Each structure stands twice: as structure tokens, then as C-alpha cells.
Amino acid sequence: MEINTINIAIDTNKCTVCASCMHVCPNGIYAVHDKKIAINPLRTHLCIACGQCMAVCKSKAVQQSKLDYDTDFEELSPDSASGTFDNLIKTRRSVRSFKNIPVPEELLLEILNTVSYAPISFPPHKTEICIVQNYELLAKASGEMMKFYEKMPKLLANPIIRQIIKHKLTNRQFMVLQNHVMPIVTTKINNKTGENEDFILRNAPVLLLFHANTKAELIETDLHIALTYAMLGAHAAGLGTCVIDLVAPPVNKSPELKQLFKIPTENEVFSALIVGYPKVHYFRTIKRNFAFNFIGNT
Ligand SMILES: Cc1cc2nc3c(=O)[nH]c(=O)nc-3n(C[C@H](O)[C@H](O)[C@H](O)COP(=O)(O)O)c2cc1C
Ligand code: SF4
Ligand code: SF4
Structure with missing residues (x-):
């Protein structure tokens, strides 16, 4: 051992x-x-x-x-009732490793068509979805996104720039940057490990960008409900997905990336999903507990 x-x-x-x-x-x-x-x-x-x-x-x-x-x-038993909601939820995982096979465009469109039945705060849907399936474009975009994050440690070390970044982000966004994103980036830079690793798009064959006009009311909630439906719809169709919130900041900051993905200038990317056929099989599901506060009649 x-x-x-x-x-x-x-x-x-x-x-x-x-x-x-x-x-x-x-x-x-x-x-x-x-x-x-x-x-x-x-x-x-x-x-x-x-x-x-x-x-x-x-x-x-x-x-x-x-x-x-x-x-x-x-x-997870192989013969568990596969069509049940319980099984659908328990067998979903964040998938970051994909088989080297393309996802049929018709399948993606079928899933996204079903997602359009998701609830929305006020009709019509304001969420827009950009489907990217071009390997070359994905590799180029991923490289640009990684450059964005690799510049961050230097920028954050400068007290003035650090204050500007802090001011532009919400408290929670800054905490995510500091506590979760920077350790990955600095480890990659300082220890020279994972140089070839794509820690953002994970070499996925498909990227779905969820974007919308920033003035749309309650858009973040609508958009995340749609994204969750897409995640479950893709899983039901045998695909794997992972939410990648690291995508939005570099895309919104870069006019070139926005243009590459044909995101209208008045829109912002709020979140993204990588999609593909999972490379590995999961033998068990991971239990996680909510804190419950139950108020009954007695
Ligand atoms: C809002 C949100 C943002 C996430 N962003 C990322 C991300 O940028 N990169 C990544 O690899 N995983 C990301 N994930 C995946 C989580 O790390 C993953 O859901 C969590 O570890 C639980 O694993 P599970 O989905 O397999 O249960 C994100 C998940 C959510 C819900
Ligand atoms: S997942 Fe495979 S390689 Fe990893 S510890 Fe288990 S048996 Fe070994
Ligand atoms: S539990 Fe830790 S070591 Fe295991 S897959 Fe998650 S991050 Fe990696």
C-alpha cells in the first residue's frame, strides 16, 4: 500500500x-x-x-x-430499472473523459428540442445555446481560455490589479477564483505538471454555450434550469456531460472568442456544458446529503 x-x-x-x-x-x-x-x-x-x-x-x-x-x-446494479427517475439521477456523473467519437448532430438537436419544454420565469425563452462541434475551433478556443487563466497569478499578485478584479467580481466569484481556480493554474505553472492537459474543455467533442442578453429578467435562473435539463437529457441518451463554469469569464472578456462562437455583443455566456460519449464506466454512485429542515403537522 x-x-x-x-x-x-x-x-x-x-x-x-x-x-x-x-x-x-x-x-x-x-x-x-x-x-x-x-x-x-x-x-x-x-x-x-x-x-x-x-x-x-x-x-x-x-x-x-x-x-x-x-x-x-x-x-449501481447493471439490471437496476434503467428508465426510472431515481436511476437517471443516480447514474449521472460529471464526465470529463470522452471516447474519440463524434456525437450525431441530430441527437444533440433532439435533446435540445426536449430541453425547450423546461420551465421559464416569463415566456418566451431568452436562453440561447451555441453548439460547437468543430475540433479545431474547440482546441483553439481552449488554448485562448487557458492563456486567460495562466495570466491570472501575475495579475493577482499586483495589489492594484487585484483590487480591480475584486471590484469587478462578486465576492463569491472572487472566492471561487482564489480558492479553486488559482491552485490548479499555479500548480500547472510552478510544478510543470499537466502541461498538455486541457483543464477547461477536457478535449470534449462538443461544447454547448448557454448565453443570453444580460438585460433579460431572471435569466440566470432560467438558463441554469435549461442547462440542468440538457445535462439529464444528454445522460438519458447515453452521453456524458460536465458543467464548465470556467468557460464564461474568458469568453465574455474576449471579443475574439465571442466572435469565434458567434455570440451577439449584447449577450453574455453564463455557463457551458461539455458533451461526449463517456470513456469509463461508473460502478457506484456518490451519496451526498442536503441539510433538511422538515416542518410537519405534529
Ligand atoms: C455550477 C457548476 C460549475 C462547475 N464548473 C466546473 C468547471 O469549471 N470545471 C469542471 O471540471 N467541473 C465543473 N463542475 C463539475 C463539478 O465539479 C461536479 O459537479 C462535482 O464535482 C460533483 O461531481 P458529480 O457531478 O459527478 O456529482 C461544475 C459543476 C457545477 C454545478
Ligand atoms: S481505477 Fe483501475 S487503475 Fe485506478 S486504482 Fe482502481 S483498478 Fe487501479
Ligand atoms: S476524489 Fe480527489 S483524487 Fe479522487 S477523483 Fe476526485 S479530485 Fe481526484
Whole structure:
């Protein structure tokens, strides 16, 4: 058993080196070296305890100290009633690793047509969806987005620019930038790990950009409901998706990217989904609890 300082471990007696954990980890913590799975100690601090590595490991060889196979996961049986809402919800995962096959355009249009039945605050729909399926364009856009984030550590180190950025973002947006985005970017730059990794679009074959006129009332809520419907619709059709909120800031900031995606100047991208056929199979779902406040009659 190899144990590192933040308590991610692989039981080498159980590991079959299928590499599924490496494919699903959002932060590149696993790699295959000398026909063995290895944990990159320069990246373990990026672990968000998402449980993906444990959900894909058939032999339960991964141990992450914050998660327990018995209490935090539920086995997915292959013969569970696939058409039920319960099964649809439990089998959805954020998918960031895709098979190298295209998604038929008709399938995407069929899913998005169904999404148009989603509730909206005030008809008609103000959400607009840009479907990008061009590999070259996606690679170019992803490169531009990564450059945007890679400039950030220098900008944030300058107290004046830091204040300007802070002023332009909401408190919560700034916290996300500081606590979640910057650690990934600085690790990539300082430790020279994951140089070739596309940590934004994940080499997905399809990108859906959800955009709208910023003056539309309650647009953020409408748009996120539509995006959630799209996520579930795609999953029901055998596709995998992941919300990528890292897309919106660089696109909205760059007239070139907006033009590349044909986003009208008066519109803003609020969120995005990457879509494709999932590369790996999940053997269990991850349980997460809401805080309930139940007020009954007694
Ligand atoms: C609002 C929102 C924004 C997200 N942004 C990103 C992102 O920029 N990059 C990414 O890899 N995952 C992103 N995710 C995916 C989450 O990390 C993921 O949903 C979470 O780890 C739980 O995993 P699960 O969806 O498999 O249950 C986002 C999810 C949501 C709901
Ligand atoms: S998913 Fe499990 S079996 Fe496969 S390489 Fe990772 S630890 Fe080993
Ligand atoms: S819990 Fe998530 S972030 Fe942490 S090592 Fe596993 S897959 Fe990676």
C-alpha cells in the first residue's frame, strides 16, 4: 500500500491498472508509470473529494481519507430499472473523459428540442445555446481560455490589479477564483505538471454555450434550469456531460472568442456544458446529503 501525505492511497494488491481513476480525476492526481498507477504528490492538494476515482474503481483499490466505500457510495446494479427517475439521477456523473467519437448532430438537436419544454420565469425563452462541434475551433478556443487563466497569478499578485478584479467580481466569484481556480493554474505553472492537459474543455467533442442578453429578467435562473435539463437529457441518451463554469469569464472578456462562437455583443455566456460519449464506466454512485429542515403537522 502506497500512502501519501493527504491520504490518497492505492491498494496495489487490488489494482488492475485499468487507469479509470486517472481518466476521471478532474485534477490529474493519478498517472500510469512503469505499468503501475501512481499518485502525483505535487497535485494531491488539488483533491476536491469528488469521489470520482472511487466510483470508477471496480476493485475498490482507491482509498481517499474523506470518503468511505460503505457510507458514501451506493453500488449501481447493471439490471437496476434503467428508465426510472431515481436511476437517471443516480447514474449521472460529471464526465470529463470522452471516447474519440463524434456525437450525431441530430441527437444533440433532439435533446435540445426536449430541453425547450423546461420551465421559464416569463415566456418566451431568452436562453440561447451555441453548439460547437468543430475540433479545431474547440482546441483553439481552449488554448485562448487557458492563456486567460495562466495570466491570472501575475495579475493577482499586483495589489492594484487585484483590487480591480475584486471590484469587478462578486465576492463569491472572487472566492471561487482564489480558492479553486488559482491552485490548479499555479500548480500547472510552478510544478510543470499537466502541461498538455486541457483543464477547461477536457478535449470534449462538443461544447454547448448557454448565453443570453444580460438585460433579460431572471435569466440566470432560467438558463441554469435549461442547462440542468440538457445535462439529464444528454445522460438519458447515453452521453456524458460536465458543467464548465470556467468557460464564461474568458469568453465574455474576449471579443475574439465571442466572435469565434458567434455570440451577439449584447449577450453574455453564463455557463457551458461539455458533451461526449463517456470513456469509463461508473460502478457506484456518490451519496451526498442536503441539510433538511422538515416542518410537519405534529
Ligand atoms: C455550477 C457548476 C460549475 C462547475 N464548473 C466546473 C468547471 O469549471 N470545471 C469542471 O471540471 N467541473 C465543473 N463542475 C463539475 C463539478 O465539479 C461536479 O459537479 C462535482 O464535482 C460533483 O461531481 P458529480 O457531478 O459527478 O456529482 C461544475 C459543476 C457545477 C454545478
Ligand atoms: S481505477 Fe482502481 S483498478 Fe483501475 S487503475 Fe485506478 S486504482 Fe487501479
Ligand atoms: S476524489 Fe476526485 S479530485 Fe480527489 S483524487 Fe479522487 S477523483 Fe481526484
